[in-house]
Amino acid sequence: MARCMQCGKELTHNEIGAHRKFINRGAEQFFCKQCLAEHLGVTPELIDEKIEQFKRQGCTLFV
Structure with a gap:
Protein backbone atom coordinates (compact mmCIF):
# COMPACT_ATOMS: atom_id res chain seq x y z
CA MET A 1 0.00 0.00 0.00
CA ALA A 2 1.21 3.48 -0.85
CA ARG A 3 2.07 5.98 1.88
CA CYS A 4 1.97 9.78 2.02
CA MET A 5 5.32 11.20 0.93
CA GLN A 6 5.07 13.88 3.63
CA CYS A 7 3.60 12.27 6.77
CA GLY A 8 3.80 8.53 6.00
CA LYS A 9 0.06 7.83 6.44
CA GLU A 10 -1.30 4.84 4.51
CA LEU A 11 -3.28 6.13 1.52
CA THR A 12 -6.74 5.32 0.22
CA HIS A 13 -7.54 4.86 -3.47
CA ASN A 14 -9.32 8.23 -3.48
CA GLU A 15 -6.35 10.02 -1.88
CA ILE A 16 -4.10 8.69 -4.64
CA GLY A 17 -6.71 9.74 -7.21
CA ALA A 18 -6.95 13.23 -5.71
CA HIS A 19 -3.19 13.69 -5.88
CA ARG A 20 -3.21 12.57 -9.52
CA LYS A 21 -6.15 14.84 -10.34
CA PHE A 22 -4.84 17.99 -8.62
CA ILE A 23 -1.03 17.62 -8.83
CA ASN A 24 0.22 15.21 -11.51
CA ARG A 25 -1.67 12.47 -13.33
CA GLY A 26 1.53 10.42 -13.71
CA ALA A 27 2.69 10.74 -10.10
CA GLU A 28 4.37 7.79 -8.39
CA GLN A 29 4.45 9.39 -4.90
CA ILE A 51 -13.81 14.04 -5.14
CA GLU A 52 -17.59 13.54 -4.94
CA GLN A 53 -18.11 15.98 -7.81
CA PHE A 54 -15.57 14.19 -10.02
CA LYS A 55 -17.08 10.79 -9.12
CA ARG A 56 -20.52 12.02 -10.23
CA GLN A 57 -18.94 13.17 -13.50
CA GLY A 58 -17.57 9.67 -14.05
CA CYS A 59 -13.88 10.29 -13.34
CA THR A 60 -12.20 6.89 -13.11
CA LEU A 61 -9.54 8.10 -10.64
CA PHE A 62 -12.10 7.73 -7.82
CA VAL A 63 -14.23 4.89 -6.45
Whole structure:
Protein backbone atom coordinates (compact mmCIF):
# COMPACT_ATOMS: atom_id res chain seq x y z
CA MET A 1 0.00 0.00 0.00
CA ALA A 2 1.21 3.48 -0.85
CA ARG A 3 2.07 5.98 1.88
CA CYS A 4 1.97 9.78 2.02
CA MET A 5 5.32 11.20 0.93
CA GLN A 6 5.07 13.88 3.63
CA CYS A 7 3.60 12.27 6.77
CA GLY A 8 3.80 8.53 6.00
CA LYS A 9 0.06 7.83 6.44
CA GLU A 10 -1.30 4.84 4.51
CA LEU A 11 -3.28 6.13 1.52
CA THR A 12 -6.74 5.32 0.22
CA HIS A 13 -7.54 4.86 -3.47
CA ASN A 14 -9.32 8.23 -3.48
CA GLU A 15 -6.35 10.02 -1.88
CA ILE A 16 -4.10 8.69 -4.64
CA GLY A 17 -6.71 9.74 -7.21
CA ALA A 18 -6.95 13.23 -5.71
CA HIS A 19 -3.19 13.69 -5.88
CA ARG A 20 -3.21 12.57 -9.52
CA LYS A 21 -6.15 14.84 -10.34
CA PHE A 22 -4.84 17.99 -8.62
CA ILE A 23 -1.03 17.62 -8.83
CA ASN A 24 0.22 15.21 -11.51
CA ARG A 25 -1.67 12.47 -13.33
CA GLY A 26 1.53 10.42 -13.71
CA ALA A 27 2.69 10.74 -10.10
CA GLU A 28 4.37 7.79 -8.39
CA GLN A 29 4.45 9.39 -4.90
CA PHE A 30 1.44 10.96 -3.26
CA PHE A 31 0.12 13.23 -0.49
CA CYS A 32 -2.64 12.07 1.87
CA LYS A 33 -5.78 14.22 1.86
CA GLN A 34 -4.61 16.35 4.81
CA CYS A 35 -1.15 17.01 3.36
CA LEU A 36 -2.63 17.62 -0.11
CA ALA A 37 -5.04 20.18 1.36
CA GLU A 38 -2.15 21.96 3.12
CA HIS A 39 -0.08 21.89 -0.09
CA LEU A 40 -2.97 23.39 -2.10
CA GLY A 41 -4.04 25.86 0.61
CA VAL A 42 -7.58 24.45 0.89
CA THR A 43 -9.53 22.44 3.47
CA PRO A 44 -9.72 18.62 3.47
CA GLU A 45 -13.51 19.06 3.27
CA LEU A 46 -13.15 20.89 -0.05
CA ILE A 47 -11.07 18.00 -1.38
CA ASP A 48 -13.86 15.60 -0.31
CA GLU A 49 -16.43 17.77 -2.10
CA LYS A 50 -14.33 17.83 -5.28
CA ILE A 51 -13.81 14.04 -5.14
CA GLU A 52 -17.59 13.54 -4.94
CA GLN A 53 -18.11 15.98 -7.81
CA PHE A 54 -15.57 14.19 -10.02
CA LYS A 55 -17.08 10.79 -9.12
CA ARG A 56 -20.52 12.02 -10.23
CA GLN A 57 -18.94 13.17 -13.50
CA GLY A 58 -17.57 9.67 -14.05
CA CYS A 59 -13.88 10.29 -13.34
CA THR A 60 -12.20 6.89 -13.11
CA LEU A 61 -9.54 8.10 -10.64
CA PHE A 62 -12.10 7.73 -7.82
CA VAL A 63 -14.23 4.89 -6.45
